[in-house]
Amino acid sequence: MNKPLRRISIFCGLLILALLVRDNWIQYVQADSLQNNTHNRRVSIERYAQPRGDIIVDGKSITGSTQTSGSDFKYKRTYKDGPMWAPVTGYASQAFGATQLESIDDGILTGNDDRLFFRNTLDMITGKEKQGGNVVTTLNAAAQKAAYDGLKTQGGKGAVVALDPQTGAILALASYPSYDPSSFAGNSTTTDTKAWTKLQKKNNADDPLLNRALRETYPPGSTFKVVTAAAALENGLYTSADQKTDSPLPYTLPDTHTELKNEGNIPCKNADMRTALQYSCNTVFGKIGADLGKDKMVKEAEKFGFNAEQFTPVRSNAAVFPKTMDRPQTALSSIGQFDTAATPLQMAMVASAVANDGKLMKPYMVDKLQAPNLDTLQQTDPQELSQPLSSKNAQILQSMMETVVEKGTGTNAKIPGVTVGGKTGTAQHGVANSKNPYAWFISYAKMPDGSSPVAVATVIEDDNANRDDISGGGLAAPIAKSVMEAVIHSKK
Amino acid sequence: MSSTTNTPTHHTSTIGAIGAPSRRNTELALLVFAVVIPVFAYANVGLAINGSVPSGLLGYGLGLGLLAGVGHLVVRKFAPYADPLLLPLATLLNGLGLVVIWRLDQSPRLQQRAKYLFGAFSPDAPKQLLYSALGIAFFAVIIVFLKDHRLLQRYTYISMVVALILLVAPVFFPAVNGAKIWISIGSFTIQPGEFAKIIIAIFFSGYLMVKRDALALASRRFIGLYLPRGRDLGPIITVWAMSLLILIFETDLGTSLLFFGMFVVVLYVATERTSWIVFGLLMSSAGAVGVASFEPHVQQRVQAWLHPFSDKVMAQSDQVAQSLMSFGSGGVLGTGLGQGNSDLIGFAANSDFVFATFGEELGLAGVMAVLLLYGLIVERGVRTALAARDPFGKLLAVGLSSAFAIQVFVVGGGVMGLIPLSGMTMPFVAYGGSSVIANWALIGILMRISDTARRPAPAPIANPDAEMTQVVRP
Numbered sequence: 001m002n003k004p005l006r007r008i009s010i011f012c013g014l015l016i017l018a019l020l021v022r023d024n025w026i027q028y029v030q031a032d033s034l035q036n037n038t039h040n041r042r043v044s045i046e047r048y049a050q051p052r053g054d055i056i057v058d059g060k061s062i063t064g065s066t067q068t069s070g071s072d073f074k075y076k077r078t079y080k081d082g083p084m085w086a087p088v089t090g091y092a093s094q095a096f097g098a099t100q101l102e103s104i105d106d107g108i109l110t111g112n113d114d115r116l117f118f119r120n121t122l123d124m125i126t127g128k129e130k131q132g133g134n135v136v137t138t139l140n141a142a143a144q145k146a147a148y149d150g151l152k153t154q155g156g157k158g159a160v161v162a163l164d165p166q167t168g169a170i171l172a173l174a175s176y177p178s179y180d181p182s183s184f185a186g187n188s189t190t191t192d193t194k195a196w197t198k199l200q201k202k203n204n205a206d207d208p209l210l211n212r213a214l215r216e217t218y219p220p221g222s223t224f225k226v227v228t229a230a231a232a233l234e235n236g237l238y239t240s241a242d243q244k245t246d247s248p249l250p251y252t253l254p255d256t257h258t259e260l261k262n263e264g265n266i267p268c269k270n271a272d273m274r275t276a277l278q279y280s281c282n283t284v285f286g287k288i289g290a291d292l293g294k295d296k297m298v299k300e301a302e303k304f305g306f307n308a309e310q311f312t313p314v315r316s317n318a319a320v321f322p323k324t325m326d327r328p329q330t331a332l333s334s335i336g337q338f339d340t341a342a343t344p345l346q347m348a349m350v351a352s353a354v355a356n357d358g359k360l361m362k363p364y365m366v367d368k369l370q371a372p373n374l375d376t377l378q379q380t381d382p383q384e385l386s387q388p389l390s391s392k393n394a395q396i397l398q399s400m401m402e403t404v405v406e407k408g409t410g411t412n413a414k415i416p417g418v419t420v421g422g423k424t425g426t427a428q429h430g431v432a433n434s435k436n437p438y439a440w441f442i443s444y445a446k447m448p449d450g451s452s453p454v455a456v457a458t459v460i461e462d463d464n465a466n467r468d469d470i471s472g473g474g475l476a477a478p479i480a481k482s483v484m485e486a487v488i489h490s491k492k
Numbered sequence: 493m494s495s496t497t498n499t500p501t502h503h504t505s506t507i508g509a510i511g512a513p514s515r516r517n518t519e520l521a522l523l524v525f526a527v528v529i530p531v532f533a534y535a536n537v538g539l540a541i542n543g544s545v546p547s548g549l550l551g552y553g554l555g556l557g558l559l560a561g562v563g564h565l566v567v568r569k570f571a572p573y574a575d576p577l578l579l580p581l582a583t584l585l586n587g588l589g590l591v592v593i594w595r596l597d598q599s600p601r602l603q604q605r606a607k608y609l610f611g612a613f614s615p616d617a618p619k620q621l622l623y624s625a626l627g628i629a630f631f632a633v634i635i636v637f638l639k640d641h642r643l644l645q646r647y648t649y650i651s652m653v654v655a656l657i658l659l660v661a662p663v664f665f666p667a668v669n670g671a672k673i674w675i676s677i678g679s680f681t682i683q684p685g686e687f688a689k690i691i692i693a694i695f696f697s698g699y700l701m702v703k704r705d706a707l708a709l710a711s712r713r714f715i716g717l718y719l720p721r722g723r724d725l726g727p728i729i730t731v732w733a734m735s736l737l738i739l740i741f742e743t744d745l746g747t748s749l750l751f752f753g754m755f756v757v758v759l760y761v762a763t764e765r766t767s768w769i770v771f772g773l774l775m776s777s778a779g780a781v782g783v784a785s786f787e788p789h790v791q792q793r794v795q796a797w798l799h800p801f802s803d804k805v806m807a808q809s810d811q812v813a814q815s816l817m818s819f820g821s822g823g824v825l826g827t828g829l830g831q832g833n834s835d836l837i838g839f840a841a842n843s844d845f846v847f848a849t850f851g852e853e854l855g856l857a858g859v860m861a862v863l864l865l866y867g868l869i870v871e872r873g874v875r876t877a878l879a880a881r882d883p884f885g886k887l888l889a890v891g892l893s894s895a896f897a898i899q900v901f902v903v904g905g906g907v908m909g910l911i912p913l914s915g916m917t918m919p920f921v922a923y924g925g926s927s928v929i930a931n932w933a934l935i936g937i938l939m940r941i942s943d944t945a946r947r948p949a950p951a952p953i954a955n956p957d958a959e960m961t962q963v964v965r966p
Contacts, residue, residue, distance in 0.1 A: 012897040015900070023851075026851075028856055034817050
């Protein structure tokens with residue numbers, strides 16, 4: 001009987017060996033993926049096990065943490081002026097996960113980032129509790145407040161993005177209607193889940209969770225004429241703002257019998273580009289687009305950042321300038337219609353590139369990441385993204401945009417003692433323009449010494465307003481003005 | 493028949509090595525470790541959770557030490573030649589199990605869950621300590637009163653009847669969590685399968701010891717395999733049918749696998765015919781696949797095993813997923829006792845899934861160590877079978893050890909996602925009175941067999957004629 005006994009002993013050994021191998025598989029080979037599995041609640045438990053690091057604006061934190069009881073999450077995220085800052089911070093909810101900065105820099109905020117590993121090990125040895133680091137943003141509290149209050153007073157849906165043209169630093173990033181991330185930061189089924197459900201798009205037509213500044217694309221309408229003008233200058237179609245263009249009125253779209261119309265009776269026949277921009281002539285810029293052709297327009301638009309997502313580090317949707325279109329479509333696209341669509345961030349980038357003498361800086365909102373002891377772990381250096389137009393052409397375009405504010409459609413944005421350049425837009429949308437148009441305004445401010453501290457893009461979608469009332473100059477320009485003023489005042 | 497290594501085989505009488513070391517002192521030394529390690533683990537849990545050495549430490553240490561001491565003294569007195577490793581191994585596992593159950597008692601999450609589900613929470617560790625004491629008492633009773641394991645042979649057929657009753661009984665009681673493996677009398681619930689495991693091993697050993705020649709020799713050779721005669725197939729088909737019935741009516745894959753596996757092992761050892769293994773494997777896989785094709789509970793388990801993280805499975809039960817994440821989060825070294833979140837499993841965290849807490853808090857290193865402890869118990873059991881001098885003892889020892897190994901494999905494999913999950917408990921470490929008591933009884937019987945096997949044969953009676961008699965040896 002001993003021979004089979006020895007075999008049985010081997011068999012039993014194999015059973016144990018199978019368990020040992022399996023254990024190595026799940027606890028060593030697959031350990032990481034199981035640890036970070038989306039169903040693994042330990043990830044959130046860890047995230048809220050100690051006070052979370054803060055997100056800082058102008059030296060003050062806009063977030064906080066409070067201790068909670070009765071749940072396995074020790075701390076809960078709190079927000080100061082939550083709705084105002086939500087497009088920047090995103091949310092960190094015990095029940096619903098994290099987004100935007102809260103998610104992207106989660107490692108720093110929880111203190112789990114590899115760059116904090118050495119400190120954590122030291123803390124463990126010395127018995128100190130693990131702490132999260134801080135995320136210092138580039139935002140300007142006064143500008144953000146001006147932007148958010150402006151949108152709120154207006155009452156319609158909309159967004160504002162303000163950039164520092166010289167660096168690309170984001171100064172304001174507001175979206176309205178917004179949400180308070182504090183309202184669902186916990187995991188209570190009675191309060192947090194209710195608040196969360198109420199904010200969902202299917203329950204709330206306003207879709208407050210949508211970050212309109214980065215994630216919504218609107219037809220840019222006439223504000224896109226700035227890009228078309230830049231393309232005309234860069235490709236040598238016209239070399240000065242005051243050179244007469246060859247523009248018939250009425251203008252028939254190429255290869256069609258459709259007439260392109262202007263808004264009202266404005267002096268667009270053979271107008272120079274300055275006048276055309278001042279009155280926002282569809283005919284002039286439509287023809288420029290058609291004359292340059294699709295490829296040159298696409299090339300210029302992409303230099304301004306179209307057709308690419310931006311990572312600020314929060315991702316923005318890609319603005320769209322169509323790559324396949326015929327000649328009449330090219331003409332329509334060149335005045336910001338057809339399939340052209342842009343995020344507010346994209347249009348702010350257009351204004352900032354013009355203001356920065358043609359250089360487009362990469363937009364960013366995180367200035368630096370700090371360790372718990374406030375040491376800098378990572379500093380963002382301004383980075384040039386591209387040069388959509390030469391310095392000389394940029395100055396020509398600046399003078400055109402300044403004329404718009406001086407005596408054109410954008411007079412509402414005038415600021416005493418400061419040179420302001422801008423462009424209004426009233427984009428059509430809906431089938432046969434049935435819906436209320438979007439009101440756009442892009443602008444920049446230039447100080448007497450020639451430097452430009454701020455460029456702004458504002459968009460308002462107002463379903464309730466009277467159709468005639470909607471024009472970029474009327475609704476959007478005053479908000480842009482107050483944002484620019486806020487930035488200028490805070491610089492002084 | 494075999495012999496121990498130091499028994500000279502050429503002698504006509506089986507005179508063992510006189511004065512073979514009893515190894516009781518080795519056992520005592522190992523027992524000290526088996527008590528001290530869990531005491532340190534207990535202190536570790538207290539320090540990790542409350543930041544202080546738990547107040548119950550002394551009581552716990554004394555309790556476990558007392559149990560181990562009683563076990564040791566009984567063995568020293570009544571089974572002095574028993575295997576020295578089995579008692580310390582069982583004590584260590586039992587002690588670690590107590591620590592982990594106590595650790596899970598401290599979990600606010602499980603306390604809340606109990607209050608929510610049952611209206612009140614009561615700690616399980618004190619009850620488990622009581623069960624352990626009962627288990628050791630049962631162990632001592634076996635060592636003291638079972639003078640020779642061959643006595644059990646007399647009860648071969650009674651064992652069969654008792655085992656059948658125990659196995660069938662749960663059918664008449666309501667299912668708990670989809671498996672009918674409990675009998676409830678008043679507030680007591682007993683898992684009869686745990687006891688049936690031992691009793692049926694007695695039946696298999698007794699029956700096959702008698703029938704083994706018929707089964708082994710009366711067979712036809714066919715393509716290299718010895719096919720048994722039709723009438724000899726009777727018993728194996730009966731056991732096979734029984735295990736299938738368990739699977740169908742009690743929906744308990746694990747128990748079914750355990751009995752059938754144990755039967756095939758004992759049959760193979762008794763007959764030395766490889767063909768039985770082939771038959772056994774074919775029949776069990778055919779049976780399992782057949783039942784799985786229509787039994788929804790089994791299908792559900794198989795789905796949960798194949799796709800633990802799929803939305804459909806997660807909606808039904810996230811146990812397997814939670815268990816896997818628990819193991820994965822432990823990593824190589826574990827979080828340390830008291831610092832993991834294995835209580836997220838919620839249901840049966842300290843019984844069926846207790847191994848996940850070992851995985852998360854002691855890590856790969858701890859789990860491998862515990863698995864090796866189980867491996868050692870099995871190895872000592874098989875060694876006992878090798879050393880046993882009588883066929884019944886051999887069959888019983890190998891039956892019990894292989895049942896133990898299969899149980900560890902089925903439970904461990906289930907919680908680690910190696911095989912579909914089934915409702916069995918990890919011997920000694922899981923919470924549950926039936927399991928602890930039955931496994932102590934199993935260790936008791938193994939030690940009794942090993943004592944008989946290692947005990948030196950009584951010295952020949954002094955013969956006054958010895959001087960005059962000449963024995964002629966070849």
